[in-house]
Amino acid sequence: MRPFGSAALISAALALGGLLGPALAASYDFVPAPQTDLNRIYRIDRITGEVSSCQYGLQEGTIGVTLCFSAGEGAGPQAPGEYGLVASRHEREGGVFRVNYRTGQMSICYVFDERVVCTPQTTPSPATSSSAAPVATPSVSPGTGASPQRP
Template sequence: MRLSRFFNSWRAAALSAPFLATGLTCASAAGNYEFLAAPQTDLNRVFRLDKATGEVGACQYGLKEGTQIGVTLCYPPGEGAKAGAFSDYALVASRHTGEGGVFRVDLRSGMMSICFVLNESSVVCTPPAK
């Protein structure tokens, strides 16, 4: 009786192992992005940051002629905003209510750059500085 319980427990653990491993993989992949609204009070733009690579994009609501719902306008990463060296990045908004950009900070090195949408086409970031 004891031996069969041991084998049943071992069998259950072996059968559930792939699911547990998958769950751990999914959990470790969660939380890769950070989102922050631009501080400009009359702008409905939200910036998206890949916290590991520093890549920055942005989206906002826009009106589409002839529709009542509107569209989501997204701006891809452009110069200085594309994926860079792996680190630990974050977004910080200034308290300036007229500022349409955000700061991208490297929490490991202390380097900062300012990211904003340029010519309604892409997100660009200044060269990092301390």
């Protein structure tokens, strides 16, 4: 029987590290809301697409509190994918876009009634010509009573 040499140990360590790397990778991404006077940050689970949010809040007699909003309608786990959050450059927008990098689907997520809600995921229709007008899609799912911020 041959004893392990340093080269064999290094190879074994690299192989083990290669297996553990994906398991140790970060599973969340964080993006601030674009609204310039709102201290809110959104969190997304990169695999499930579940979205939540937290922000700073004042509380008398303390240094403040962290207010968090869990996933509500449409913001819960989606089909497994490769999800991310994208903030627009609209300075008065309190929400963010949830994107699925594998399918190209998008939805808009924002805080409503102390929960994060997201519109249904959709994929833009392919244009039939270069002069085709954009197609409007519903901005909120029925029953939320919410309306997105307008310019």
